[in-house]
Amino acid sequence: MPTSLPTLELDPTTLTVTPNLGNEILLFARNPEAVAVALHQWAQDFGLVLDLQRPLSTYSGGEQVLLVAGLWAILLQKHPQVIVDLRRAVSTLSATNRTRLHHALTQALPQATILLEEEQVQQGEPSSRGDLSP
Amino acid sequence: MNSSGQSTHPSLREESLQHEDPMLLGPWEIGVHPPGLTYRIPAISLPYGSRVWLSGDNGAGKTVFLERVLLPRLAAMGRQVFLVAQDLLLQAHVMAAVLASRGQRAPRCLDDLVMAWCAPARPNSILLLDEADRHLSPRTIHQLLELPLAFVVAVSHQGRPCTTTHCFTICRHETLVHLEIGP
Numbered sequence: 428m429p430t431s432l433p434t435l436e437l438d439p440t441t442l443t444v445t446p447n448l449g450n451e452i453l454l455f456a457r458n459p460e461a462v463a464v465a466l467h468q469w470a471q472d473f474g475l476v477l478d479l480q481r482p483l484s485t486y487s488g489g490e491q492v493l494l495v496a497g498l499w500a501i502l503l504q505k506h507p508q509v510i511v512d513l514r515r516a517v518s519t520l521s522a523t524n525r526t527r528l529h530h531a532l533t534q535a536l537p538q539a540t541i542l543l544e545e546e547q548v549q550q551g552e553p554s555s556r557g558d559l560s561p
Numbered sequence: 562m563n564s565s566g567q568s569t570h571p572s573l574r575e576e577s578l579q580h581e582d583p584m585l586l587g588p589w590e591i592g593v594h595p596p597g598l599t600y601r602i603p604a605i606s607l608p609y610g611s612r613v614w615l616s617g618d619n620g621a622g623k624t625v626f627l628e629r630v631l632l633p634r635l636a637a638m639g640r641q642v643f644l645v646a647q648d649l650l651l652q653a654h655v656m657a658a659v660l661a662s663r664g665q666r667a668p669r670c671l672d673d674l675v676m677a678w679c680a681p682a683r684p685n686s687i688l689l690l691d692e693a694d695r696h697l698s699p700r701t702i703h704q705l706l707e708l709p710l711a712f713v714v715a716v717s718h719q720g721r722p723c724t725t726t727h728c729f730t731i732c733r734h735e736t737l738v739h740l741e742i743g744p
Contacts, residue, residue, distance in 0.1 A: 439695075440650055475620065485596070488647050488692065489619025489718070518695045521618045521718050 432540065434510040435499065439488060439519050442495045449479030455502055462501050469497035473527065488519040496528055500535035510540045517543055581609040582685075584712045586631075593629045598622050600630050601739045607727065612706050613714045614721045617731035622738045623716045626731055627689050631714070640687050640711075643679050647691040647716075672701040682710055690715040694722075 445451050448466065456462040463479060470477035473493050483491055496513065503509055511532065517525050525543070532541050587602040600622070607613070617623045624647055635642050646652045649671070656678040657667035668674045675697060679688065688710050694702050694717050706713055706724045715722055730741045 440648075487620045487622075487624060493619060518718060519619070519692065521616075524619050 432508050432510050434512055435503075436512040437492065437496060437499065437516040439492055439516050442491055443483055446482050446484075447480055448477070448483060448494060448498060451498060452479065455498075462498075465501045466494070466497055469501065469531070470494060472531065473497075473524065489521065489524060492516045492519050493524060493528060496532065500532055503536055503539065506538075508538055508540075509536075510542065511536065512542045514542050514544060582711075583608050584611060584687075586634075589630070589634070591630055593625055596622075596625065598625060598733070598736050598738050600626060601737065602630070603740065605740075607712065609711055611712055611727055612722070612725040613712075613727045613729055614725040615714055615716045615729050615731060616718070616721075617716075617733075621731045621733040623731045624691055626738070626740075627691055627714065627716065632689065635687055640685065641683065642687045642689060643682055644689045645675060645679075645691060645693045645705075647695075649675075649693060649696045672697050676701065676704065679705065679708065682708060684709050685711045687711055688713045690717075692716050692718065694719050 443451050445454060449463070452459045452462050452466070466479075467477050470493075475490055475493065477494065483494070486494065492513075496516070499511065503511070513528075513532075517528075520528060529541070529543055532539070584605075584607040586605040586607070588604045589600065589602040591600045591602070592598070593600065615623060615626075627644065628646075632642055632644055653671060653674055656674055660667045660674075660677055665677060668677055675693070682688065688705060688708065690702070690705065690713070693705070693715070697705075702715070702722060703724065706715065706722060715725065721728060728743050730743065732739055732741050
C-alpha cells in the first residue's frame with residue numbers, strides 16, 4: 428500500500444462536519460450546483476432518495492455511509508492520488524451494497540487506492556475499536 | 562424505554578410471565594411517523610430461547626423496527642428489554658452512568674461495559690443488538706447470544722451469527738415494510 432499518499436478515512440461515527448449534505452457541499456465544493464446534481468444521481472443509483480437539507484443523522488447508518496462515500500467520490504475526482512479508507516465504514520453496509528459501492532468508487536476514482544476490507548480482530552484479544560480510552 | 566436503553570415494565574405483569582413461554586409477536590400493522598413507514602408483521606410464535614438474526618438492505622427499516630415497533634410492544638407485554646443501540650459509542654456513556662448508579666465501576670473496554678450493563682438480565686429478559694458487531698468483538702457477541710435470556714434479536718450485516726436459531730429479513734417496498742423468513 429502506498430503510505431506516503433494522503434489518506435481519507437470514512438468513519439461512520441464522524442461522517443461530516445456540518446449537519447446535512449447541502450451544507451457539506453457548500454463548504455467543500457467549488458461548483459456546488461454540479462456536485463448536488465451528481466450526488467442526486469449517485470443516490471438514485473443506490474436506490475436512495477436524497478434530500479440535501481435532511482439531517483444526515485436521520486438516514487439509516489448504511490445510507491449515511493453510501494451518501495458520504497458518494498460525496499467524496501464526486502469531490503475527489505480531480506484529486507491526483509489519494510487513499511480512501513472505508514474499512515471502518517463497510518460494516519454498516521449490506522453485502523450487496525458493499526459490492527456496489529466498491530464498483531462505483533473504482534469507476535469514479537480510478538486514481539485512488541480504496542481500502543474496503545475490515546481489519547481482522549483476533550478472537551479473545553481486546554479490540555482497539557472497543558477501547559474507550561482516548 | 563428509559564434513557565438507559567432498558568425498557569421499563571410493570572412488575573406484576575413481569576411476574577405473570579413464565580420463563581419458558583414462547584415469544585408471541587404480531588399480527589401488527591403499525592405506522593411509524595417519521596419516517597413514514599408502515600410495518601406489517603405477521604403473527605409469529607418463537608420458542609423460548611430463540612436467537613434471531615435480522616437482516617435487510619440499508620434503509621430497509623431494521624433500526625426503526627427494533628426501536629419503534631418491537632421494543633415498545635415487548636415493553637407493553639411486560640418484558641424487560643435491553644437494547645444495544647447502533648450508536649453504541651454514544652450509548653456507552655449512558656451505560657457507564659447506569660453502572661455508576663448501581664454502585665459499579667464502569668469498565669473502560671466497551672466489550673466489558675456492555676457485558677456489565679446486561680448483567681441484571683433475567684431468564685425472561687430480551688436482548689436487542691443493533692449492529693453491535695460493529696463495535697464488539699466476536700467473542701463478546703457470542704457471549705451475549707449465549708446469555709440465558711428468553712429472546713435475542715441481532716441485526717447484522719456481517720453474516721449470520723453461528724448461534725442464531727432463526728433468520729428473518731426486513732423488506733421495504735416504498736413505505737411498506739414487512740418481515741420475511743430467511744435471508
